[in-house]
Amino acid sequence: MKVIPIVALTLGLLATAAGATEPTWRALPARAPEPASNPSTPAKVELGKMLFFDPRFSETGTVSCASCHNVMEGGDDHRPVSIGVHGQKGGRSAPTVWNAAFLSAQFWDGRAATLEDQAKGPVVNPVEMGMKDLPAAMDRIRRIDGYRPHFTDAFGAGDVVTIENAAKALAAYERTLITPGSAYDRYAAGEHSALSPKQLSGLRAFASVGCAACHQGPNFSGPELPGGTPFLMKFPTFTSSPYVASYNLAADQGRFESTGRDADRHLWRVPTLRNLVYTAPYMHNGSVKTLPDAVRVMASAQLNRTLSDAEVTDIVAFLEALTGPFPDQMMPRLPPTPGDLLL
């Protein structure tokens, strides 16, 4: 995985220093990008949805991807940090799975290059799904006979019930979890009345204050970088912000925690701002409860700005225009369990 933290950081600061030139407002594409190695098919998407909702390949049989990424709501779990097997708490707030397909790298620190890679992480994280290793997880899936025809439909004959194919199916499903068509997207597509006057004020404030320097592009998660290249920023940038202490924003050193490289201290992948209405509480540690407070914290810690109440409410109104619409989804049908799977 190539990383370009220095370039990205410079880009962000330059844009801010230049007074945040008016960005080009672009709508979210109707389809997420797919890697050539994993073209989406309906069979793959359906299998991926089954796996996404299946708690049986967590150690206790109680935690699925959907447990912490609830796609019936905001694609996260409305908790500061998630709870995995045996009541254990995670270290960071679950990021939303909605529109993750538009990110150039996954996890809060961008350590997974693709959705396919990301899918294998939580299964074997001891405080998340808690499986001993990936072969043990696949053994669970193989012992559920009813999965085999779905793998065959998606990947053909032969030895196809593999972790690589399970990850491909999950990624294909996640590429359907996108929300083009929000009020903002309709505005960006030329429907000028789609945003209220207050939301338009918010859009202008979002740009002029400097939010758009990092939260740019149709997904508000940065420029379109090559797959596997995370768009990283330092957070907090202004450590003198009073919020850094009050919300404990610097305790977790971000990408450094997984790479151990000094240059990665406090670097984080810039998250999407879509569907924030649904993803409280905010920040990597889930410490900020409301959207207005999240706006104040970011302005202070990243831009050294104290916003007026009017700026905050306008920006929040704009962020609310980045909500949904969420696609209708049928529930998957999961195949039956052999009685000794979880004893």
Add this chain to the structure above:
Amino acid sequence: MKVIPIVALTLGLLATAAGATEPTWRALPARAPEPASNPSTPAKVELGKMLFFDPRFSETGTVSCASCHNVMEGGDDHRPVSIGVHGQKGGRSAPTVWNAAFLSAQFWDGRAATLEDQAKGPVVNPVEMGMKDLPAAMDRIRRIDGYRPHFTDAFGAGDVVTIENAAKALAAYERTLITPGSAYDRYAAGEHSALSPKQLSGLRAFASVGCAACHQGPNFSGPELPGGTPFLMKFPTFTSSPYVASYNLAADQGRFESTGRDADRHLWRVPTLRNLVYTAPYMHNGSVKTLPDAVRVMASAQLNRTLSDAEVTDIVAFLEALTGPFPDQMMPRLPPTPGDLLL
């Protein structure tokens, strides 16, 4: 709640003693019965589905009705006993919610008269959803603003966000969780080719061995008794069965545990046999892993019979004919969470 354990028990034993006269095979009705006090409406069903899938009124925000009653699979949770908040284990195996609407009383011991009453139990069970009390659970729902219009749609204007209405909505949703149209139902409706010769042998064995004495009626859970009157049987009846010790079947004293009445020792509500393919492991303690073993255990402990392998495989083939079809379901959309709901 009226109970008629003695009558029921006698009825069961008489039928067995008489050599199990050929039962009338009846198909499951296309609709579940509804109490006059809670007629189903689409708005009520939709609200009930939202509540059923919402983990936010468990203490930790991680356990919903669907966690232990997974309607994407068998309506239970494929574990011997369930895991609730803080990793705590329950005392009995989660019964399936599929076709619970056809039972005359709820829970393994029939202690809840209606689906409406049952719905209030797990929310405040300390090892299940763990809320302090029902008002605390309703406070959670009231603080999720987006629920109010759904309660209004279902129950009209005024102070309608109440526990009674939440329970009514949940019950209305559960009355849609039924599986008429199985191979057996088509057979019972006159389509004689719907069962294979082996399944027909199994049907005859099911009757002649005596299973149908208790597992009678279209839901295979006993006669149609007035709502609130559980169809109770003693289990195990033949305590000399070697399975009683090997599967620890007599440790839990059933209805006695909730009533404290001597007459209720080892009385259990007769469960449905529909969708057993999906509900392993079996028995109130989830101790029996496979369906053939469950058939052997029941024949031994309830009828003092040791079945031949051919009888077992035939009866299992018949039980497999009681599977599905499961209705297609759209996922509900849950309203967003205020950021301080679960801190």
